[in-house]
Amino acid sequence: MSNTSSSLIFDKGRAVGAMILSSACWGLATVMSKAALGSVPPLHLLAIQLASSITFLWTIALLTKQYPSWKWQTLKYSLTGILEPGFAYIFGMLGLVMTTASNASLIGTTEPIIIIAISWIFLREKVTKTFLLFTGFALAGVILIISQDLNLLQFNSQSFLGDFLIFIGTFCAALYVVISHRIVGSDRTLSPLSLAAIQQTGGFILVTLVWWAGILGREVMNLPGLNIGVWLLAIASGIVQYALAFWFYLIALREIAAGTAALFLTLIPVFGVGGAYLFLHEQLTLWQWIGATLIVSAVSGITSQQK
Template sequence: MTPTKTRTGFNSHAILLITASAGCWGFGTVISKEVLATVPPLTVLAVQLSTSIVVLWLLAVWQGHVARLRQHPWLTWIKLATPGIFEPGLSYGFGLIGLSLSSASQAALIGATEPVFILGLAWLLFRESISLKLLMLSALAMMGVMLTVGSQPANGGQILLGNLWILLGTFCAAFYVLLSRRAVADHDPLILSALQQTIGLVCIVLFSWKFGVGFQFSSTIPIQIWLMAALSGIVQYALAFWLYLSAIRLIPVSIAAQFLSLIPVFGVGGAYLFLGERLTLIQGMGMTITIAAVSQISRSQSSPE
């Protein structure tokens, strides 16, 4: 089945995949925030990526993807891995630095601007068709996000700096989606995730070496913190990327991107339940608007073209 055929209509399987990936990213942010209270950002990222990479490569070997990929030249391996420089490399590197200065709620909500970046880049680079209805629903979803962001109290320059790092990471994530768009048509999302996250980890190691920021693996940190970091790596990297790449094989990235607006719903809800972060009435209204807009996008995809 080619991507062209599957993208012409509604695909409930893709909607389920993309929603699940949003849930993984949202809840993964909450777990990361808890770990960051004890472990430095780049160390957290190294643990998360290492765990995810091990899981993905084991699954790729088990399913025979590595054997098939060996039939291609090394240049193909490098080409498929390149998007990993932007995400998780730059995206999560910047994002975790920002998260250490901001809150899990803010990080999840700023991350919801990714669909807007993707929508613009999909039109600019690939001339992907974007209907007026989709633009309006995307704007409505962003209105919900902005309501929630606007309800957050001002906490000084440190929060602002953290949010700027997160925003820069979000743009890198959007660019990653566009780079990966064509690769998933011919290659399995599992092996793509493994390759991209491997090169992402290499970028993080080089980044830390270049700027003299070493990884800190202190023996005084409780084992449960390291286990949480590993768990967040599986949820936020292995599962989330695998699910998302699987979804964009079936629907256009301009549609899939809108479901990423659900990340704040999972992120803010998880931060409220597990981290005790404040949830205001305006935040609740913003979340409701976002869910309504994304639900309408899903319904519109179920209607005949």
């Protein structure tokens, strides 16, 4: 085996590992955020999390000398952070006020499909029948995992508007993935760490403006009065959910197709329910175990094709 082939296999393997770590961070951070939301309102929590994330990312970037060059192109890259975590979260928040968490969960399962469709149309990424089959298995697994909440589904005029807003947020998240894939693939001078820091700084500015303007309602919170344990949980969840998760994700996007990366997103609920089972002692149903097995099998199948 040539050195070039060995290098390619190593790069693909590292990308797959980074993608799995990213999904694990998002899934486990969901459990952490759920615990923190018991003491901190949503926008306050998001602001703390993003502030913690960008502080962590910029610190690591400065220590490792991976800071970006300050030019107009860099500022344009920061605009992708407005898509996610910016608009993706804001529209999601607005939608959740009008609809149920179950509706939101089901709509969220469309993100991999949207990413694959956009990648196929605009990036001309090849979509094989085998890949579509694995994607179908993975999405079926996601639906089985959230199946215990399906009896809570509600549909009315207000719910429809909420569902539409959540779909817009999901579309923004999918668009973020495709654009970020183009950036990390075309600009090799910019490290994934630097890009994550730039993007989340843009997202933090947007979220801060929304919070200050009271667009989602004015939350009242005595931050100095928060328990130190809650502060640590909020800060840690921000580093895990935003800094580490997006950093790993951008590392993976440099080496694997956006459509393939989309399939790995279905691992998030697997780690989420696993974390809830281990740390919050939430019980899993048989269908959830079957769903998790389907997702892991589908991702394993795609991973084997990456070698």
